[in-house]
Amino acid sequence: MEVWYGAEQVPEELRDPAGPGSVVALGVFDGVHRGHRAVLARLVARANDIAAREPARPRPRAVAVTFDPHPARVHHPGQHLPMVASLADRLSLLATTGLDAVLVVHYTLDFADQSAADFVRTWLEGLLGARAVVVGDDVRFGRGNEGDAHTLEAIGAQDGLEVEIVCDVLAPSGRRWSSTWVRxxxxxxxxxxxxxVLGRPHRLRGTVVHGLKRGREIGFPTANLQAATAGVVPPDGVYAGWLVRSPGSGEEGGPGEERLPSAVSIGTNPTFDDVPERVVEAHVLGRTDLDLYGEVVGIELVERLRPMLAFDSLEPLLERMRQDVAETAAVLGVPVPGPLRPEDVTAA
Structure with a gap:
């Protein structure tokens, strides 16, 4: 999948009347959840349908237009809106949907001030050579969000642009799949x-940093991420999950990805009361040989095991941590590792 950062990187062949053109979807696509994937699946299918219908012309490119930063952050800079996935992770997830390309538009107040019609005709038809547009029925675009699905259909009827509205992208409960729901x-x-909602575990991402090394001292070495930079971090507690290493392409599910079962602690460690800020700590079950410092890793959270607790002394904490490891293994369906002794631990 190609990624174009701005209009200047879009290939000129898309604007050639005899060229492939494109089929386009638009949105922030934060988290690339089930609703997003339903729209993107129709996008790819529509590109294939047009290619089959017009075999003499090159297949149109399936292109998603996404925005960075999130429009809400531009219009309401004081509003707290954590992103489900970073731009890098968003692109990684989009690469798994069958898209040919993604155009990343730098969202500004000037960009937001164009009319709905100008946006469609300048960016979709003009820049991308759009032959069709596929969107969810809740799509909004243009100045003051004046454009919606009906606006798009009206412009399409005037310009000869095919428009497909994907309706009823709902969970079994009847609620619409959404990034807001995920948050x-x-x-x-x-x-x-x-x-x-996402169709996969929520993934945090960050660089492994040096901590107090207390886990290594008591037999539970951990990979530490700063919670403030990891993504949407859930409440303090202990979670069963996976530590994910991506030494290959870096794409989610990409070649070379290694998934390690982990008990994940989020919080400030009230037992010792000397951790000034929230951290995300992942203890990889049964591993003492990992050297992860400086590596960018993902941490997928599968199930919350318990809230963060304070213990009166080290022994009840260790007993609870051994129980956490056993419960993590049960949730993830992996063997319970044998007990680790502090002298066995050489890394993290």
Missing amino acids: QLLEEGDVAGAAE
Whole structure:
């Protein structure tokens, strides 16, 4: 999948009347959840349908137009809006949907001030040579969000632009799949519910940094990420999950990806009361040989095991951590590792 950062990187062949043109979807696509994937699947299918219908012309490119930063952050800079996925992770997820390309538009107040018609005719038809547009029925675009699905259909009728509206992209409960829903579930600590909306576990990402090394000293070495830079971090507690290493392309599910079962602690460690800020710590089950410092890793959260607790002494903490490891293994369906002794631990 190609990524174009701005209009200047879009190939000129898309604007050639005899060229492939494109089929376009637009949105932030934060998290690339099930609703997004339903629209993008129709986008790819529509490109294939047009190619089959017009075999003498090159197949149109399936292109998603996304925006960075999130429009809400530009219009309401004081509003707290954590992103479900970073731009890098968003692109990585989009690459798994069968798209040919993604255009990343730098969203500004000037960009937002164009009319709905100008946006369609300048960016979609003019720049991308759009032959068709596929969107969800809740699409909004243009100045003051004046454009919606009906606006798009009206412009399409005037310009000869095919428009497909994907309706009823709903969960079995009847609620619309949405990034807002994912954020709500994560804020409640319901990582399993968030995974249902996303179609996969929620992934945090960050660089492994040096901590206090207490885990290594007590037999539970951890990879530490700063919570402030990891993504949408759920409430303090202990979670079953996976530490994901992506030494290959870096794409989610890409070649070379290594998934390691982990007990994940999020919080400030109230037992010792000497951690000034929230951290995300992942203890990889049964591994003492990992050297992850400086590596960018993902941490996928599968299920919340318990809230963060304070213990009176080290022994009850260790007993609870051993129980956390056993429960993590049960949730993830992996063997329970044998006990680690502090002298066995050489890394993290």
